[in-house]
Amino acid sequence: MTWDYFPFLAEDTNQQEILARPEGLAGGFVDEVSVRFFQGEKESARRRYMRGAGGDITLPDLVSQTVPDFSSLPSSRWLAFQVDFELLTPWYSRDDRLFHLLDNPVRKDRVFGVPFMAASSWKGMLRWACRMQAGLREHLERHNGKLDSWRDPDWILHLFGNVKGEGEEFSQGALVFYPTWFNKIGFEVINPHSRERRAGTQPIYYEVVPPGAKGRLSLLYAPWPGMKPKAKAEEVLPKLLAAIEALLTTYGISAKRTAGWGTAEITKWRAFHKIGGYVEKDDCAALWREVQNWLSRRGTS
Template sequence: MSFDLYVDLAYQRRCPQDANLPAGLASGFVDECTVWSAWGSDERREAREFYMRRVLSQDLYLPEELRLEPDFKALPNTSWIGFEIRFTFQTPWYSKDDRPFHVLDNPVRKDRVFGVPFMPASSWKGLLRWACRIQAGLHEHLESQKGRLEGWRDPSWIIFLFGNEKGEESRFQRGALAFYPTWFSRIGFEVINPHSRARRAGVQPIYYEVVPAGTPGVLRFLYAPLPGVVEREEIDPVEALEQLLCAAEQLLTIYGISAKRTVGWGTAAIDEWKAYRKGSGEISGKERADFWGKLWKWISQGEGS
């Protein structure tokens, strides 16, 4: 079987006409384009141009039968709240794929089976925890400590929402939040062209496969506190959720959720805020202040804590 594979690769001198997108971005189409690009500089250029034309030609969606989106309308407990923050990218989003070989130097992260670009739940949790820390004064702490993290301790509301990190405390505590991946339907390309200082001309363009500006996405997370945690830890859930939503807005609209955030990638405009709870239906708002006013009524009644 291995011999047949190597023989097939040896004769692979062009990309297949049937790309079978988006699954072809995980295996098949992308592999054959990568092999084609290895034959020489001309083949590399042709393979990349062919790959980019095909990827730009259609939108990318997961099979509907998978139904990977959480059903927040069927939550089992009235203390649980499902959140959706719908947004549209204003700048490109990029997270490097972990494929060892690819026709491009900087492919965007994709699902390994279905080939659809996505942002994993773990990335959402890490970035939002960081945004909450900034909200709680991490920036001022780093300035006073000359960039060192020593001495910083997360406030109780952050530990309540995200839990403590393994190895950080003697007793591990699970947070009240559960995150879900975000899938994106479009792929585009950005070119960075480094210039020679001597010639002041482009040396060799570097292509980045990205999720382009204008692509919509949804941040989904579930607020599901364990019974008794709020009382035992003396947590104010109203303050915790208010700080969380404020941090989420700053993360999406100011800081960005992409690699290369320092050049402005990964910022978005928030289109709608939504929340779901058992027995209360759903609430929504275009602005965070309006949405929070409706959510506060839920929580202040004692049913959301």
């Protein structure tokens, strides 16, 4: 007896005829080629998947309804930001789907079947970029690469909160993150070479979001009265914007960013405020000057 779904279907042709494949759902195509893969037609199944899945994707209408609307913020202390970017190198984050004919499928939403970067991933990477700005690199160099004695400065705690598991001292940060959707899928092949023969051994396929794909980072700065640690918007927001720029253009947002994946060009900066309204700029410095005017005029700090 096997507990694996696709090997079970591959071994029992009668079950294959009885079980209707959900072709109308996002995972239907993946299920169909995966069954063929587990039946032994591995190369043909992989080629069919790469032909069918690659290229531009039409995002479902429901995806547009998940994009936050910052046009009517409830508090003058809140600020929202959107950063449009275009990938310069492939973006990859491993999918959590249990069965797939590729060893390295890109992460996709389970409902819509389109690539996306989760809000939690944005929060983790941007926290790391802020830590680098606060001196994390120098700390690691002094402590043999260990984080043991590292303590986030108050401005990072204000934005992101404490790390989970800190018991009574745990507090939520002032930032709220949203997922990013991508409308392209591509494939990369890494072919390790044998040092003795200097020839490729076994190609490793990666499903990725290719260069040229566009995305948008959306986040909300929503401090509440009495939150600790307290900080002024004029002090924390320029550091946050600088970290966003460094993360996208220098560090990268991909799971394989150490290989240079996930870097992007920022094409547009936007900010939203209850009283100040809406502003759109081509660079971070110009956007911050407008936001600073809002803060100085309205006393939102």
